Amino acid sequence: MVYVPHTDAERKDMLAAIGCRSVKDLFADVPKHRQFPDLNLPGPLSELEIERELRHVAQRNTSVEASSCFLGAGAYNHYIPATVDDVLGRAEFYTSYTPYQPELSQGFLQAMFEYQSMICRLTGMDVSNASHYDGATSLAEAVLLALNATPQSRSEVLVSPGLNPQFDDVLRTYLRGTEAYVVAEETLGLKTGDLISHLGDKTAAVVVQSPNFFGQLEELDGLANLVHVAGALLIIVSDPIALGLFKPPGDYNADIVVAEGQPLGIPLSFGGPHLGIFATRQALVRRMVGRLVGETEDVDGQRGYVLTLATREQHIRRARATSNICTNAALTALAAAVYLATVGKRGLRRIAELCYHNSHYAASRIEEIAGLKINPKSPHSVFFREFVVDLGMPAEGVIQRLNDDFGIIGGYDLGQAYPDLANHLLVAVTEMNTRQSIDRLADALREATR
Amino acid sequence: MSEATLYEKSVPGRIGIDLPALDVPEAELPEDLVRADNGLPELSQIQIARHYLKLSQRNYGVDSGFYPLGSCTMKYNPKVNEMIARLPGFAELHPLLPAASVQGSLAVMFNLQECIKEIAGFSAVSLQPSAGAHGELTGLLMMRAYLADHGEHARTQVLIPDSAHGTNPASTSMAGLTVTEIPTDGRGNIDLEALKAACGPDVVGLMLTNPNTLGLFEEQIDQVIELIHGCGGLVYGDGANMNALCGIVRPGDLGFDLMHFNLHKTFGTPHGGGGPGAGPIGASEQLAPYLPGPIASMQQGEVADKAAYRLQMPERSIGRVSTFVGNFGMFVRAYAYILNHGATGLRSNAEHAVLNANYLRTSLKNAFPVPFDRTCMHEFICRGKVGKSPVRAVDISKRLMDHGFHPPTNYFPLIVREALMIEPTETEGKQTLDAFIAAMLQIAQEAENDPDVVLSAPHTVPVRRLDEVKAARKAIFCDPFPDAEFLSRPS
Numbered sequence: 001m002v003y004v005p006h007t008d009a010e011r012k013d014m015l016a017a018i019g020c021r022s023v024k025d026l027f028a029d030v031p032k033h034r035q036f037p038d039l040n041l042p043g044p045l046s047e048l049e050i051e052r053e054l055r056h057v058a059q060r061n062t063s064v065e066a067s068s069c070f071l072g073a074g075a076y077n078h079y080i081p082a083t084v085d086d087v088l089g090r091a092e093f094y095t096s097y098t099p100y101q102p103e104l105s106q107g108f109l110q111a112m113f114e115y116q117s118m119i120c121r122l123t124g125m126d127v128s129n130a131s132h133y134d135g136a137t138s139l140a141e142a143v144l145l146a147l148n149a150t151p152q153s154r155s156e157v158l159v160s161p162g163l164n165p166q167f168d169d170v171l172r173t174y175l176r177g178t179e180a181y182v183v184a185e186e187t188l189g190l191k192t193g194d195l196i197s198h199l200g201d202k203t204a205a206v207v208v209q210s211p212n213f214f215g216q217l218e219e220l221d222g223l224a225n226l227v228h229v230a231g232a233l234l235i236i237v238s239d240p241i242a243l244g245l246f247k248p249p250g251d252y253n254a255d256i257v258v259a260e261g262q263p264l265g266i267p268l269s270f271g272g273p274h275l276g277i278f279a280t281r282q283a284l285v286r287r288m289v290g291r292l293v294g295e296t297e298d299v300d301g302q303r304g305y306v307l308t309l310a311t312r313e314q315h316i317r318r319a320r321a322t323s324n325i326c327t328n329a330a331l332t333a334l335a336a337a338v339y340l341a342t343v344g345k346r347g348l349r350r351i352a353e354l355c356y357h358n359s360h361y362a363a364s365r366i367e368e369i370a371g372l373k374i375n376p377k378s379p380h381s382v383f384f385r386e387f388v389v390d391l392g393m394p395a396e397g398v399i400q401r402l403n404d405d406f407g408i409i410g411g412y413d414l415g416q417a418y419p420d421l422a423n424h425l426l427v428a429v430t431e432m433n434t435r436q437s438i439d440r441l442a443d444a445l446r447e448a449t450r
Numbered sequence: 451m452s453e454a455t456l457y458e459k460s461v462p463g464r465i466g467i468d469l470p471a472l473d474v475p476e477a478e479l480p481e482d483l484v485r486a487d488n489g490l491p492e493l494s495q496i497q498i499a500r501h502y503l504k505l506s507q508r509n510y511g512v513d514s515g516f517y518p519l520g521s522c523t524m525k526y527n528p529k530v531n532e533m534i535a536r537l538p539g540f541a542e543l544h545p546l547l548p549a550a551s552v553q554g555s556l557a558v559m560f561n562l563q564e565c566i567k568e569i570a571g572f573s574a575v576s577l578q579p580s581a582g583a584h585g586e587l588t589g590l591l592m593m594r595a596y597l598a599d600h601g602e603h604a605r606t607q608v609l610i611p612d613s614a615h616g617t618n619p620a621s622t623s624m625a626g627l628t629v630t631e632i633p634t635d636g637r638g639n640i641d642l643e644a645l646k647a648a649c650g651p652d653v654v655g656l657m658l659t660n661p662n663t664l665g666l667f668e669e670q671i672d673q674v675i676e677l678i679h680g681c682g683g684l685v686y687g688d689g690a691n692m693n694a695l696c697g698i699v700r701p702g703d704l705g706f707d708l709m710h711f712n713l714h715k716t717f718g719t720p721h722g723g724g725g726p727g728a729g730p731i732g733a734s735e736q737l738a739p740y741l742p743g744p745i746a747s748m749q750q751g752e753v754a755d756k757a758a759y760r761l762q763m764p765e766r767s768i769g770r771v772s773t774f775v776g777n778f779g780m781f782v783r784a785y786a787y788i789l790n791h792g793a794t795g796l797r798s799n800a801e802h803a804v805l806n807a808n809y810l811r812t813s814l815k816n817a818f819p820v821p822f823d824r825t826c827m828h829e830f831i832c833r834g835k836v837g838k839s840p841v842r843a844v845d846i847s848k849r850l851m852d853h854g855f856h857p858p859t860n861y862f863p864l865i866v867r868e869a870l871m872i873e874p875t876e877t878e879g880k881q882t883l884d885a886f887i888a889a890m891l892q893i894a895q896e897a898e899n900d901p902d903v904v905l906s907a908p909h910t911v912p913v914r915r916l917d918e919v920k921a922a923r924k925a926i927f928c929d930p931f932p933d934a935e936f937l938s939r940p941s
Contacts, residue, residue, distance in 0.1 A: 003525075003526050003528060003576050003718075003876075003920070004550075004799065004802045004876050004877060005877070005878075005879035006802055006805075006879060006880065009879040010879065011805065011899070012808045013880065014805055014806075014880060017809055017812055017813065018805075018808045018809055018812045019812070020825075023804070023805055024800075025825075026613045026801075026804045026808055026825055027667075027698055027804070027807065028825065029666070029667035029668075029669050029697045030667055030698060030827065031671065031672055031699070031704070034699045034700070034704060034796070035698065035699060035701070035702050036697065036698065036699075037540075037571075037697070037700050038793070039568055039569060039697060039793035039794045039796070039797075040568055040793070041565055041569070041788065041796070042561075042565075042569055042652075042788070042792065043693065043789045043790060043791060043792030043793075043795070044789075044790060044791055044792030044794060044795050045789045045790055045792070046790075047530045047790070050530060050534070050789050050790055050824050051530060051859060052791065054534045054558075054782070054785075054786060054789075055537060057554045057557055057558060058537045058538075058540050058541055058554050058652065059537075059554065059557055060535075060539075060553045060554030060557065061539045061540070061543050061548060061551065061552050061553065061554040062540060062543075062550075062551035063539055063542070064803070066542070068495060069544065070745075071544050071546060071547065073545065073546055074546075075544060075545055075772075075773075077544070077772065081466070081467050081803060083466065083467075083495065083498055083499065083502075083534075083551045087502040087506070088504040089504070089532075090503075090505050091511050091512075091513035092506040092513070092514055093506055093509055093722075093723055094510065094511065094527070094532075094720045094721075094722050094723070095510070095511030095512040095513045095514075095524075095527055095720055095721070096509055096510060096511035096517075096721065096722075096723045097517075097522050097524060097721040098522075098723070098724035098725075099719075099724070099726060100859070100860075101520070101725070101847065101851070101856065101857050102913075102916045102918075103512075103848065103851055103908050103911045103912075103913055103914070103915065103916065104509070104510035104851055104857075104865075104911060105509055105510065105723075106453075106505075106508040106509065106585055106912055106913055107504075107505035107506050107507065108509050108511030108723040109506035110453060110455065110508070111502070111505050111891075112454070112504055113927075113928065113929075114455055114456045114457075114929070116927055116928045117455070117456075117457060117928035117929040118456075118489075118490060118491070120495055120927075120928045121488065121489025121490065121777040121931070122488060122489065122490070122814075127927045127928070128927070128928070130724070131725070131881075132768070133494055133580035133581065133725075133726070133772065133777075134580065134772055134773045134774075136581070136770070136772065136773040137580070137771070137772065137773075141812050143742075144624070147837070149496060154526055164773075164775045166770060166774070167773065169730060169769050169770040170769070170771060170772065170773065171772050172769055173591065173768055173769035173771055174587075174624075174740065174770075174771075176591050176594065176595070176626075176768060177594075177625040177626040177627075178626055178627075179585070179626075190860050202858065202936070204884055207812060214556075217480075217483060217519055219551025239754070243488060243629070244484075244488050244490075245479075245484060245485065245488075246483050246485060246657075247483055247484070247485045248485065248488075251485070256605075260773065267536075267541040267542070267779070268542060268543060268544050268545065269535075269540065269541050269557045269778050269779040269899055270540065270543045270544075270545050270552065270774070270775065270778040270779075271545030271772075271773065271774025271775045271776070271778050272545075272580065272726070272772065272773075272774055272775065272776055272777040272778050272779065273580070273725075273726030273728075273777040273778075273779050273780065274876070275706065284496060285925070285927070289726065292927060293927070294921035294922065294924065294926055294927055295921065295924065295926040295927075296916050296918065296920045296921035296924065297916070297920060298913045298914040298915055298916050298917070299906075299914050299915050299917070300914055300932060301932075302452050302913055302914070303452040304452065304913040304916045304919075305916075306916050306918050306921045308473040308918065308921040308925075308927075309922055312617070313616075313619035314583070314615075314616035315616040315617075315862070316616070316858070317616070317620070318616045318629075319619035319620060319622060319623045319629045321616065321619075321620040321623070322738045323620065323624065324579065324583040324586065324587055324617045324620035324621040324623075324624050324682075325581070325584075325585045325726060326582065326586075326615075326616075326617050327580075327581035327582060327583065327712075327714065327721075327725040327726070327727040328581070328724055328725040328726075329722075329725045330722050330723035330724035330725050331578075331720075331722030331723055331724075331725065331726060332725065333720075334722075335782070338498070338502060339519060340490055341456050341466065341493055341498050341501070342466035342467050342498055343465070343466065343467055343490075343494065344464065344465050344466055344491060344492045345487070345488055345490040345491065345492050346492065347465050347466070347467055348488055348490055349488060350469045350842050351469065353472070353479075354469070354470070354472060356479070357472055357474055357476055357477050357873070358474055360474075361477070361620050361641065361838030364858065366820070375708060382480045395802060395919035399548070402547070403548075403551070403871075409544065409547065410567065410587075412479045412546055416669055422648065425526060431469070431470065434473065435474050437474040438474070442658070444878060
């Protein structure tokens with residue numbers, strides 16, 4: 001309540017100026033029988049009581065040393081450079097809003113322009129928007145774009161079986177508003193290549209995640225050509241850390257690239273706020289969703305930045321807008337920009353290499369354990385940061401033992417999303433995991449699967 | 451002076467952070483998949499620190515000064531909430547850990563759901579949506595699913611007042627439904643006769659912002675809701691203006707079936723330069739099974755005080771709308787905000803937001819015409835037009851910058867010509883409001899006596915008026931690629 005600064009005397013003066021006896025009189029339009037309900041809420045608490053209470057609540061969550069976490073599956077434990085939170089703590093940034101008045105928002109606008117520049121280079125695409133809510137909603141909007149950019153008769157969305165199952169869920173929710181539908185693993189084989197045989201004159205979009213949900217890089221050579229010949233658009237779900245090292249979707253002629261931006265300096269924060277990355281080709285820019293920052297000049301010829309191509313957006317185009325998005329994820333996009341600037345060209349490559357080599361070392365140590373198999377369905381494919389372990393017993397129990405007896409967060413129980421993979425553990429290894437912690441994981445897994 | 455970009459400052463060979471050495475054997479890299487260059491800039495850490503400090507100095511937030519951006523509720527963001535959201539127990543928690551490991555976070559979610567239910571009078575709340583517009587789409591998909599379950603497939607029309615946020619019609623289109631626009635009457639209410647005429651067997655429902663975007667409480671709200679329910683439709687509340695209603699009236703009690711809440715407006719979480727926000731959605735008993743999930747639920751434990759929380763999908767859920775549980779970091783801040791205020795504090799916020807808006811309205815209405823001049827709620831509209839002066843709303847806005855203020859919202863709602871939409875919020879004191887009034891009255895005088903100084907504003911900020919047409923024409927959306935070699939894409 002301390003945030004309302006009015007004194008009694010000021011309140012009185014203001015009411016007099018309005019010509020009103022009490023504050024209650026200002027609510028005369030509210031139906032009388034419903035006015036001023038008694039709300040049964042906790043509080044009010046002082047600042048120190050809130051802090052005490054919520055520190056206590058936070059302690060009810062498991063806290064694990066960062067090097068002992070091997071859980072990924074769409075949210076990753078990466079290092080956050082100190083520069084990131086230093087910038088995010090600047091109140092000029094975090095207490096501002098969408099830069100509708102560019103003259104007072106040049107700082108954020110330039111930071112977003114630079115974010116767009118770095119995302120374009122990382123993905124190999126022409127144009128990036130200024131962020132979306134998260135990776136899953138970026139994908140859903142990309143599919144809606146593809147449906148709008150292709151003839152109405154095209155209502156099939158081919159989805160590779162390696163798509164993050166939660167992205168798939170969100171996509172299906174969004175498609176409830178359309179006539180379109182997903183063709184996925186029930187009808188397709190387990191390889192992206194099998195998608196091709198389903199391409200046809202009903203196909204609006206093909207969605208391929210690489211590295212896929214199981215950590216494997218998909219075969220993308222020649223895919224775009226086949227998709228384009230069939231008259232559809234290719235949407236690649238990518239990973240921003242992998243892009244530090246591996247060829248970008250732009251090299252494979254993708255039409256739209258989306259990704260979860262959380263690995264770029266954004267805390268796990270129990271699932272959000274994260275960051276939706278969205279980039280596309282110049283030809284699709286006027287169909288693109290979300291805010292876009294463009295360079296311009298002021299009346300003196302000085303360089304400046306503004307939100308542009310607003311005629312795509314809901315506040316201008318209303319029912320015919322390319323999307324309903326208004327509030328996006330500007331501050332987490334700023335975090336990503338500071339992250340990318342800090343690690344830079346060599347740093348992002350180095351972090352990607354550490355993830356690659358650490359995860360391969362972990363896989364080789366786990367493979368030594370009798371009865372455990374690495375990537376059982378595709379032992380020869382290239383993997384990055386994450387891999388599948390067939391434990392020969394339910395993953396749920398093994399994860400529990402790793403946690404209870406060894407203080408290790410062992411990975412993701414694939415049985416949660418795929419009933420036939422209940423014996424499979426998805427293990428993520430990043431630059432945060434030391435050799436020692438990887439050796440401990442291998443030893444603990446040997447014990448826990450005995 | 452414009453500030454050089456990161457790419458312009460980049461020097462090959464620099465890096466902003468030390469990284470650990472590799473301590474495991476190198477695995478073989480698939481050379482045909484590896485890129486030559488990832489295209490990122492190369493800067494030292496001091497360059498980065500200075501770059502972003504300079505950019506921050508070229509930006510204006512609530513902590514910089516008065517920010518009466520109507521409809522956006524730019525109130526103070528309590529510092530303690532920022533600190534709490536960064537506690538490692540919350541910030542470093544993985545979303546896919548087993549429920550037993552995340553009881554604290556699930557408790558925060560459950561308690562926040564309960565608070566919103568109580569404040570707004572709904573049966574259930576889902577925290578999934580990430581922003582207000584996201585909540586709208588969610589609500590419309592729920593309405594569709596509910597009506598389909600009841601065999602009502604012919605309903606496709608969504609009634610939306612002409613004063614509504616653009617997100618309402620845009621969300622309607624995304625949900626595969628059609629908009630019927632309803633005019634506003636002479637007192638700034640939804641036109642009841644037009645609404646009556648639009649009600650029929652093809653109506654999904656009404657999307658209504660109340661107080662509406664004119665800052666006015668719908669005077670015939672009971673009849674409006676009765677009409678919609680009478681024709682078999684549902685009433686969706688756009689909760690953008692819920693900050694005026696906390697402790698004043700519960701939308702659920704008024705008969706709203708669904709409503710989203712903008713945690714970044716009503717419950718003081720920061721706007722972050724345009725997000726992330728959070729747009730939880732509340733539902734009446736009949737619509738609750740359709741909420742997106744998962745949502746937090748509680749089972750009373752055997753030991754008192756040892757309740758067990760878990761995540762659960764509602765029975766007829768439309769599905770997920772976010773990858774994980776939604777913007778959890780915002781839930782922590784909003785819950786802390788509610789704990790701080792309690793019922794009395796939330797009501798006091800609404801009362802002072804309304805007091806401040808009426809004080810500004812009364813003080814400015816002789817200089818700037820107020821088209822619907824009756825007691826407003828937390829915001830009001832005036833016209834940025836002074837006599838026969840050529841000065842327009844946009845010019846007044848730019849001139850306000852010279853006085854150190856952020857301008858109000860311009861040219862919205864669309865039904866008022868030269869609209870200036872002013873929302874002071876409850877966290878501004880009388881001194882600030884008086885200074886703003888003085889600036890506005892001075893600008894009104896300048897508009898008549900010295901219009902050029904207003905037409906050419908701003909004069910005192912880092913850049914002057916920016917050419918938005920040129921931005922669209924030049925279409926420069928990223929730094930030029932001078933070294934395009936990292937791109938090997940076939941052309």
